[in-house]
Amino acid sequence: MIQKVLSAIGGVGVYGVIAVLLFFGVFLGVLVWALRLRAPYLDRMSRAPLDDDDDDDPSSPDPSNPRAHSPDHE
Amino acid sequence: MNVETFRYDNGIVRAFAIATIFWGIVGMAAGLLAATQLFYPDANFQTAFITFGRIRPLHTNAVIFAFVGNGMFAGIYYSLQRLCKARMFNDTLSWLNFWGWNGIILAAAVSLPLGLTTSKEYAELEWPIDIAIAVVWVIFTVNLFGTILRRRERHMYVAIWFYIATALTVALLHIVNSLAVPAGPFKSYSIYAGVQDALVQWWYGHNAVAFFLTTPYLGLMYYFLPKAANRPIFSYRLSIIHFWALIFIYIWAGPHHLLFTALPDWAQSLGMVFSVMLVAPSWGGMLNGLLTLRGAWDKVRQDPVLKFMVVAVTAYGMATLEGPVMAIKTVNALSHYTDWTIGHVHTGALGWNGFLTFSMLYWLMPRLYQTKLWSTKLANYHFWIGLLGMMFYVVPMYVSGVTQGLMWKQFNAEGFLQYPTFLETVLQLLPMYQLRAVGGSLYLIGTILCAINMYKTAKSGRFLAEEEVKAPKLDSIAHHDSHPWGHRWLEAKPITFSALAFVAVGVGGLVEVVPLYLIKENVPTITSVKPYSPLEVLGRDIYIREGCVGCHSQMIRPFRSETERYGEYSKAGEFIYDHPFLWGSKRTGPDLHRVGGKYPDAWHYNHMEDATSTSPGSIMPAYPWLLTRKLDTNVLPARIRALRKVGVPYPEGFENGPAQEELARQQRLVVANLEIGLVEAEPDREIIALIAYLQRLGTDLKLEQYLLSTQP
Numbered sequence: 001m002i003q004k005v006l007s008a009i010g011g012v013g014v015y016g017v018i019a020v021l022l023f024f025g026v027f028l029g030v031l032v033w034a035l036r037l038r039a040p041y042l043d044r045m046s047r048a049p050l051d052d053d054d055d056d057d058p059s060s061p062d063p064s065n066p067r068a069h070s071p072d073h074e
Numbered sequence: 075m076n077v078e079t080f081r082y083d084n085g086i087v088r089a090f091a092i093a094t095i096f097w098g099i100v101g102m103a104a105g106l107l108a109a110t111q112l113f114y115p116d117a118n119f120q121t122a123f124i125t126f127g128r129i130r131p132l133h134t135n136a137v138i139f140a141f142v143g144n145g146m147f148a149g150i151y152y153s154l155q156r157l158c159k160a161r162m163f164n165d166t167l168s169w170l171n172f173w174g175w176n177g178i179i180l181a182a183a184v185s186l187p188l189g190l191t192t193s194k195e196y197a198e199l200e201w202p203i204d205i206a207i208a209v210v211w212v213i214f215t216v217n218l219f220g221t222i223l224r225r226r227e228r229h230m231y232v233a234i235w236f237y238i239a240t241a242l243t244v245a246l247l248h249i250v251n252s253l254a255v256p257a258g259p260f261k262s263y264s265i266y267a268g269v270q271d272a273l274v275q276w277w278y279g280h281n282a283v284a285f286f287l288t289t290p291y292l293g294l295m296y297y298f299l300p301k302a303a304n305r306p307i308f309s310y311r312l313s314i315i316h317f318w319a320l321i322f323i324y325i326w327a328g329p330h331h332l333l334f335t336a337l338p339d340w341a342q343s344l345g346m347v348f349s350v351m352l353v354a355p356s357w358g359g360m361l362n363g364l365l366t367l368r369g370a371w372d373k374v375r376q377d378p379v380l381k382f383m384v385v386a387v388t389a390y391g392m393a394t395l396e397g398p399v400m401a402i403k404t405v406n407a408l409s410h411y412t413d414w415t416i417g418h419v420h421t422g423a424l425g426w427n428g429f430l431t432f433s434m435l436y437w438l439m440p441r442l443y444q445t446k447l448w449s450t451k452l453a454n455y456h457f458w459i460g461l462l463g464m465m466f467y468v469v470p471m472y473v474s475g476v477t478q479g480l481m482w483k484q485f486n487a488e489g490f491l492q493y494p495t496f497l498e499t500v501l502q503l504l505p506m507y508q509l510r511a512v513g514g515s516l517y518l519i520g521t522i523l524c525a526i527n528m529y530k531t532a533k534s535g536r537f538l539a540e541e542e543v544k545a546p547k548l549d550s551i552a553h554h555d556s557h558p559w560g561h562r563w564l565e566a567k568p569i570t571f572s573a574l575a576f577v578a579v580g581v582g583g584l585v586e587v588v589p590l591y592l593i594k595e596n597v598p599t600i601t602s603v604k605p606y607s608p609l610e611v612l613g614r615d616i617y618i619r620e621g622c623v624g625c626h627s628q629m630i631r632p633f634r635s636e637t638e639r640y641g642e643y644s645k646a647g648e649f650i651y652d653h654p655f656l657w658g659s660k661r662t663g664p665d666l667h668r669v670g671g672k673y674p675d676a677w678h679y680n681h682m683e684d685a686t687s688t689s690p691g692s693i694m695p696a697y698p699w700l701l702t703r704k705l706d707t708n709v710l711p712a713r714i715r716a717l718r719k720v721g722v723p724y725p726e727g728f729e730n731g732p733a734q735e736e737l738a739r740q741q742r743l744v745v746a747n748l749e750i751g752l753v754e755a756e757p758d759r760e761i762i763a764l765i766a767y768l769q770r771l772g773t774d775l776k777l778e779q780y781l782l783s784t785q786p
Binding site: 018019020022023026027030031033034035036037041042043045046047048049050 | 319
């Protein structure tokens with residue numbers, strides 16, 4: 001059936017099947033990769049840009065925010 | 075813990091940031107000049123160097139490689155050091171990267187106005203500069219990986235993955251697309267011909283957008299957006315899916331630039347399917363960016379940095395939805411070759427790249443100079459004037475594109491074309507072209523305000539060239555990567571990660587490009603198609619030099635509206651000697667693939683001298699220099715030899731005598747034809763060669779009367 005649908009888009013033949021299978025393979029693989037990661041790691045990595053030593057925001061009128069709140073510093 | 079003290083190199087970041095602003099102004103000014111010439115052709119001041127065909131590639135190269143390129147390096151050199159907790163690998167490499175890259179841009183700024191071009195879009199620079207680009211890119215890549223390998227953070231943050239994908243893929247694209255045989259110090263012929271050249275070029279062109287304008291800037295978004303909002307990225311999981319799906323799919327979508335052309339159908343369909351799929355990862359990334367601002371939207375109202383970022387990410391979302399829509403064949407039938415494409419790319423260039431660059435600069439400069447931004451108010455003015463400029467640019471281009479697309483296709487009740495004269499459709503667009511120039515001016519004024527603000531900020535602070543920091547050595551940090559081949563494990567293995575990323579981008583390229591070489595049936599041969607004569611070769615080189623391809627396509631699509639207007643649709647087999655292909659991507663003027671024999675030689679002569687003499691109201695510039703400049707025939711042997719090397723079957727020894735004789739004979743024939751049209755001309759002028767080439771176009775197939783009458 002997939003073959004039928006794909007060949008209907010014109011001359012694409014077996015390439016279409018290969019392409020879609022490849023894409024779903026890669027997508028599912030990446031999905032499994034992403035879902036297997038644990039929350040503490042995700043939390044730490046998502047804060048990586050905030051984890052520098054030069055983040056005293058000079059242009060902000062509000063001096064109360066820098067990343068001293070990063071969990072790595074707690 | 076073994077804590078080390080080291081210093082971040084801010085000097086290199088500042089250098090790239092200054093170059094970004096400088097080249098931004100130059101590139102946008104070139105764009106404004108080109109835009110002005112489209113409704114006021116005399117804005118070229120009758121000078122070859124700044125005529126549209128030459129200034130347009132200068133504009134695109136300056137904006138892409140100089141403005142965005144320097145912006146990308148500024149952002150990468152700043153964020154990479156901090157994400158790796160390490161100084162850049164090697165200071166000498168950093169500065170070679172800076173001076174090398176900007177030297178290349180300078181070479182482009184000189185060579186493009188001189189007409190030294192390959193004519194392949196966004197790859198116009200000639201072979202010596204191409205080699206320099208490859209060398210500088212390797213220097214950057216070594217510096218990037220050297221820094222990553224010396225990092226003090228075990229895991230690489232998502233921004234670094236995008237930088238890795240950028241470095242590897244741009245190298246691959248640039249090298250494969252630039253393969254050419256030199257025919258002199260500033261001239262070369264692509265090793266690919268016709269359909270193959272088109273496919274490789276748009277595999278490159280599309281992925282230059284993907285891996286030069288998108289992936290590095292996504293890396294910058296993943297770093298600077300959380301920084302400016304002071305919030306972690308919305309979903310790290312989503313960023314993993316975003317990254318892998320994006321780099322895997324992007325590479326397949328190139329053929330959507332060639333829909334309805336002579337490219338085999340299966341390649342077109344594949345390009346279309348993958349283009350539509352591309353919406354998913356692109357929007358995943360956009361949402362990840364916007365959702366990072368959850369709970370921080372109050373800050374967006376006050377902080378110009380965040381304002382610029384929100385518009386940049388939104389423009390990314392709009393452009394990446396619009397692109398796949400334009401890649402659907404039915405939409406593309408209307409949008410292709412029109413200003414719609416120009417509107418689309420400027421949503422990306424002005425909105426996504428421009429605004430993200432400005433937001434990064436406004437965030438970065440005060441920090442480099444340990445001070446506050448000189449004027450938040452001025453930055454806010456810049457934001458609004460830039461946004462207004464963008465609107466005044468993009469909206470008229472949509473109106474113009476749809477108007478012209480519909481006019482081209484309109485038939486009257488009797489079944490004839492409603493607007494048979496191409497010029498009629500162009501004259502309708504002039505008000506839109508004027509509005510577009512207003513939009514461009516506003517955007518440029520905004521950029522100048524940014525430059526003033528940056529200068530004043532720098533003046534008011536003290537530059538921190540070397541930033542001292544402390545971090546524990548990598549060996550001394552405990553780690554628990556228990557799952558080999560899990561993504562966490564992979565994020566600590568830069569080489570394995572890079573190899574996998576390379577495979578992900580390589581697969582699509584292989585599946586698309588290789589079959590075209592292996593399967594002969596993809597390009598059916600046509601026996602009447604013969605190589606260009608020597609005079610036509612030189613005429614074609616003048617066509618390339620003047621950038622005619624910027625406004626004229628040579629690819630008639632199989633629609634009745636096109637075959638009625640231009641003649642028989644273009645076949646793959648007609649282009650087997652076209653090194654490079656000259657299909658074009660925009661019709662500001664009519665298609666020229668079957669212009670051969672359509673008009674007498676004298677018409678072309680008068681048309682090139684002053685287009686309005688034959689086509690009143692035409693916006694084509696005048697080319698008076700072609701009428702007076704002598705044709706350089708000394709280059710002919712080298713060019714014939716180079717063309718033979720890339721596969722054009724000129725007999726051995728043809729260049730030593732027979733070619734010159736044939737050239738002189740054809741010159742005399744053109745001159746004789748001109749006399750019939752009451753035009754007196756010297757046979758050794760450039761215009762003669764150009765006319766010979768134009769009269770040859772598309773005639774192989776239709777066995778044109780003109781050619782028969784000029785055979786000796």
